[in-house]
Amino acid sequence: MLPVYVDLDDVLSDTTKSFIKILECEFGKKVNFEDIFSFDLKVSFNLTEIEFEHFFQMVHQPDVILEFAPMERAIGVLEEWTELGYEVSIVTGRLTAAYETSIAWLAKHNVPYHSFAMVDKFSRKNIDRDIAISLEDFSELKFSLAIEDSAKMALYSSQKMCIPVALINRLWNRMANLNNKIKRFRSWYDILNDFPTP
Numbered sequence: 129m130l131p132v133y134v135d136l137d138d139v140l141s142d143t144t145k146s147f148i149k150i151l152e153c154e155f156g157k158k159v160n161f162e163d164i165f166s167f168d169l170k171v172s173f174n175l176t177e178i179e180f181e182h183f184f185q186m187v188h189q190p191d192v193i194l195e196f197a198p199m200e201r202a203i204g205v206l207e208e209w210t211e212l213g214y215e216v217s218i219v220t221g222r223l224t225a226a227y228e229t230s231i232a233w234l235a236k237h238n239v240p241y242h243s244f245a246m247v248d249k250f251s252r253k254n255i256d257r258d259i260a261i262s263l264e265d266f267s268e269l270k271f272s273l274a275i276e277d278s279a280k281m282a283l284y285s286s287q288k289m290c291i292p293v294a295l296i297n298r299l300w301n302r303m304a305n306l307n308n309k310i311k312r313f314r315s316w317y318d319i320l321n322d323f324p325t326p
């Protein structure tokens with residue numbers, strides 16, 4: 129059985145919702161979650177390059193990451209799958225500086241998983257190549273199913289890696305042109321309905 133690929137931010141962890149508070153506190157900006165239209169948060173939050181750098185470093189701080197809430201029902205679904213013998217691979221595009229804290233977050237919430245990989249999904253700066261693997265190397269891996277919120281990664285996984293993709297509906301992916309290997313889901317409840325096994 130091939131493992132299931134599960135993205136971390138906005139798939140397992142309700143990450144972006146917590147950014148609203150930070151934005152108001154640090155930058156005095158009021159943004160509604162419903163207004164986050166772009167995956168590029170610099171665009172959605174209307175930040176300058178310098179403001180965004182500061183913001184992005186900040187949301188990768190351990191005390192911020194450890195406070196992210198899990199997405200509703202996500203961990204329960206992973207528990208059900210692992211009890212049936214399926215393997216879970218956590219695949220994140222977070223900055224590599226957040227490696228230990230991300231592992232600590234998974235432990236804090238007792239997330240069942242078999243492997244954890246940092247992948248340079250979005251060609252970000254400040255990525256330690258000894259920790260994160262390239263997208264090209266990642267594409268050699270095999271999975272039964274990918275669960276993502278990024279339209280770019282959904283397309284990459286379905287086209288280049290030939291994996292069926294469950295795309296969690298988020299405001300920033302609603303306009304994306306998808307293909308027939310990608311199916312949209314509103315929540316983990318709906319994912320489990322379609323995939324009692326991954």
Ligand SMILES: [Mg+2]
Pocket residue numbers: 135136137138139276277278
């Ligand atoms: Mg994500």
